[in-house]
Every structure is written in C-alpha cells, then in structure tokens.
Amino acid sequence: MDAHVAGRVGSRLRDLREARRMSLSELARRSAVGKGTLSELEGGRRNPTLETLYALTTALGVPLSSVLHAAAPQLPAPLPEEISGQAVDAVLTERFEDPAAVTETYRIRIRAGSTQESAAHAPGTTEHIIVLTGHARVGPAHAPGPVVGPGAHASWPADVPHVYEAAEEDVEALLVVRHPRQ
Known part of the structure; x- marks a missing residue:
C-alpha cells in the first residue's frame, strides 16, 4: 500500500472513531x-x-469498505488497492448501500498452502x-464447508470466526460480504 493510500485509510479510521466519540484507547481496547x-x-x-482493518472496522461497527472508499460522494472513487492479510489478498471492487445493508464485492486471492481465520463480523453479516x-x-471455523472449485460457490454466516484455505494452488475468487444495517 503506498503512503497516499495508507494516509487516506488512516484519516478515514480517525474520522470514523471520532464520529463515534471513541477515544484512541477505547478503540484499541475494543x-x-x-x-x-x-x-x-x-x-x-x-x-x-487485512486482519487489522477488519478488527478496527468491526470494533467501530462499520464494514471494511468504510475505510477503503472515498469519504464523501463528491470525491472520486480511489483506484483499487490491494489489502493483504496472513493468507488472503483482497481488492474492493464495489460497494453498494441500500436501506437494509451495505454489500461489498472483493476480488480475492487465497495463497497456496495457507489458511486464514477471520474474526467474527457484526451480527447478521454473511459472506458468499x-x-x-x-x-x-471456506466457512465457519468450527465446520468449514466442502472444497469449492472453479465455477462453484458457497456462503456462510460471517458473524462467527470463519476460514479461507487454499491447498496446492492459489485460489482466485469473488467475495461478496453483506453487512445488515444495525
């Protein structure tokens, strides 16, 4: 991530924290x-x-895309930026808001031979x-689903710890995350 993007993400984190009247210490604790x-x-x-941003946005009660897209509608959307985690690389490709939910679409890569466990997201969040x-x-950490191959799909509740795992080869996929409005 280049310095400009890191600065934009950091600024959005601070704005979201301050809008919730949360101190730096409180967000760190949560x-x-x-x-x-x-x-x-x-x-x-x-x-x-990726793990750090998910921990922070979950504690703030907002979707991950809240720190990855432009803060105001009049600002141009940023170019896609890859965020990497322990085993997954993700690029936000779309964010859609309606009265019921915020839906995010990511292009992801799960690196060969790796497993990533993601913490629970807000109640009611689902992933596809x-x-x-x-x-x-992929799926809940306590009971991941069967192996999903090219052209196939799966979905699971993301309000519990969940995993992404690739065995012998990189996995390229589209991930849709739906966050119900609280």
Whole structure:
C-alpha cells in the first residue's frame, strides 16, 4: 500500500472513531489493536493488514469498505488497492448501500498452502464466494464447508470466526460480504 493510500485509510479510521466519540484507547481496547499501532495507522505512518482493518472496522461497527472508499460522494472513487492479510489478498471492487445493508464485492486471492481465520463480523453479516480458479475450503471455523472449485460457490454466516484455505494452488475468487444495517 503506498503512503497516499495508507494516509487516506488512516484519516478515514480517525474520522470514523471520532464520529463515534471513541477515544484512541477505547478503540484499541475494543479491537485488540495496540494503541501505538492505531496511532501510526491513523497518522498514515503504517500500512494496515487485512486482519487489522477488519478488527478496527468491526470494533467501530462499520464494514471494511468504510475505510477503503472515498469519504464523501463528491470525491472520486480511489483506484483499487490491494489489502493483504496472513493468507488472503483482497481488492474492493464495489460497494453498494441500500436501506437494509451495505454489500461489498472483493476480488480475492487465497495463497497456496495457507489458511486464514477471520474474526467474527457484526451480527447478521454473511459472506458468499464464487471461485474462479483453484480449490478453496471456506466457512465457519468450527465446520468449514466442502472444497469449492472453479465455477462453484458457497456462503456462510460471517458473524462467527470463519476460514479461507487454499491447498496446492492459489485460489482466485469473488467475495461478496453483506453487512445488515444495525
């Protein structure tokens, strides 16, 4: 992530935190992200990982895309930026809002031989995957579904810990995350 994008993401994190009248210490406590790390992220001096952004946005009660897209409708949408985690690389491709939910679409890559466990998202959040190439095992951490191959899809509740796993080859997929409005 380049410095400009890290600065934009950090600024959005700070704006969202302040809009909720939450201190830096409180957000650090709720997200289990160190206060120093959070300060560096908000200042644009540190590149966030996918896991860190999910922890922070979940603690703020907003979808991940809230820190990845333009803050105001009059601003141009940013170019897609890849956010990487322990095993998954993701690019936000679309964000759609309606009165019931915010729906995000990501192009993701699950790296071969890796597994990523994601923490629970807000209550009622669901995820849906369409595999383009490779074979993935996804779903709730306690009971992932069967392997999903090219052209197949799966969905699961994302308000519980859940996993993404690729065995022998990278998996390319589309991921749709639906966050009901609270």
